[in-house]
Amino acid sequence: MRPSTPKLGRTRLFLGNCGAAGYLIPLVAKPELADKLSSTSSHPCDAPNNLAPMSQLRIAQDEHADEVLSTDPFGLLVGMLLDQQFPMERAFAGPAKILDRFGTLDPAVIATADPAPFSDLCATPPAIHRYGRSMAGRVQELARTVVESYGGDAAAIWTGARDTNDLLARLKALPGFGDQKARIFAALLGKQLGVTPDGWREAIGPYAEPGSFRSVADVVDPDSLQKVRDFKKAAKAKAKANT
Template sequence: MTSALWLTGDAESDQLLSDDPFALLVGMLLDQQYPMEAAFAGPRKIRDRMGTLDPRAIADADPDAFVTMATTPPAIHRYGRSMAGRVQAVARAVVDDYDGDVTRIWTTPGAAGEAPTGAEVLARLEALPGFGTQKAQIFLALLGKQRGVTPAGWREAAGHYGDEGSFRSIADVTSADAMAKVREFKKAQKAAAKQAGTKQAGTKQAAAKA
């Protein structure tokens, strides 16, 4: 049995994420240009306002009404309007491709007719609206590290996000202390990228003057 998640610090929001795999998927979708715990609190806001988090209800909701719901303070995201469209799009994909059951993404047999591999689950996640490779790898790592979903080769498919003992992403957040460690890692990554960009720009300028 998997343990309860700690992703937001709010007991009710975390319980929803623990109980509802679609809520967890939506939280991952919203985890972009927004604090992690705020992104993963988004599914609870949707459920509380709509009275449900059923993928069919979300997919079939009037787009304008859904945007209004999503952008009503406190909004589900900094970019509530665009994210509302993405949430409805991913709900539609879950309904159309997996009969409304998000767990089928990682339980439907693979090409060999057996349990899907980590690479196959990753490919299915990448095919979802709003999910690029990085987001798909992080979600696969989250499933493997905290939800007991461990298809063959999942760590390899998740890349460094699947590394044991790392603090790279939301997949490694199990407490406030772990959240702080992940934030420090992200901060260091951004600083390194900025420094590399500055160095590259300086090299180009020097070459132009030569």
């Protein structure tokens, strides 16, 4: 039985995302994880992570890329993973590139894909990240964790959390998610996806402050994106001046 999902505003039900080019069969590099795929779904596009209701996000500032973020919880996790040493909107456009080139964002399929071809498609210009090949490996590592710890259901990370502290602990345990990234993603869930248990703002800290423009959690349009950029630029300049 799937964990209950919080009721959200402006939610839609995503029924599958095989990509415009159709589902592409990857080479399986880890047979032990391939069993996860067959046990969770008769077809990768029916996997649980593609059935979670989500709100319409405006992070990548691109209709297709934002649609992917809004309809696929694992895609949103990947976008957060890629959001480092790279422009934010381009990082969050990465999941759509993977979907278009690979054919699915099902973590069970990504986890078992042959690393070399997967790395190639992630690094092909326009790449998913400045360090496309390195981040391809991190995406696969994240996918394996979601399969092994959450049965391939990325949304279960937050729908199954007891409270915000438990959610933060779950996020920090993900590959590539440190304390700051975990708090930013939890703030995004709270501010834009309705994941707001009692005391969530206090548990998360400054990134959850209402009316702030600190991170991707506050990006809802081009204007707010620019405000977040300005905040980060000012914070970096202040830190440099203090060294």
